[in-house]
Amino acid sequence: MKRLILIRHAKATHESGYADFDRPLKQSGMQDALFMANILKERALIPEIVITSPALRTLTTAQIFAEHLHLPPSDTDEKIYEANERTLINIINNLPNEYDFIALVGHNPGISQILYYLTGQMRDVPTCAVALISFDNDDWRSISNEDGHLAFYDSPKG
Structure with a gap:
């Protein structure tokens, strides 16, 4: 049995001066990530x-989860950025x-789309939402x- 936690990155700044890839988390985003990790x-x-x-925003979110849950440092996959x-x-x-049991930290709309694709359930996926999906499959390739x-x-919004 495989299990996957989908995590949308926490709230990031929209201030000008940052390329989209380099947008940092807001303080509230860091607090939300810690809250959800708890x-x-x-x-x-x-x-x-x-x-x-x-x-940056997904990497920081992943680091907060990994540190709080006493996991090894996160692996990165550049294909997750802007993934459909x-x-x-x-x-x-x-x-x-x-x-x-793996956690995947990514971006919307991809996280919402893959949640629906895998479960058939349409959910609002706000920043820092987490969705645990369980599979009867024993091989990731068969999913x-x-x-x-x-x-x-769950999400910080409740």
């Missing part, structure tokens, strides 16, 4: 590894099979459309 910790929903887009549903399913199908069950969903 929720995962309290529920014992602790992935084995975190894979993230290398954009097709790219994300390709990334998921190529996740390392030795791990059964496809509506194979997943949305086992847990």
Whole structure:
């Protein structure tokens, strides 16, 4: 059985002077990431590894989760940045099979699209939302459309 936590990056600045890739988290975004990491910790929903887009806002979000959940530093995959549903399913199908529980930190609209694709459930995915999807599959390569069950969903907005 495989499990995947989808995490949308926390709230980032929209101030001018930053390229989109380099936008940092706002203070409230850092607090939201810590808040959501605490929720995962309290529920014992602790992935084995975190894979993230290398954009500053996703990387910082992933670092907060990894540090708080006592995980190794996050792996980055540049394909997650600006990924659509097709790219994300390709990334998921190529996740390392030795791990059964992985967190993926990314961006919208891709995170919302892949959540719907995997579970058939349409959800509003605000910044720093987390969605735990469980699969009966034993191999990441076999995961496809509506194979997943949305086992847990939460966001800082409640």
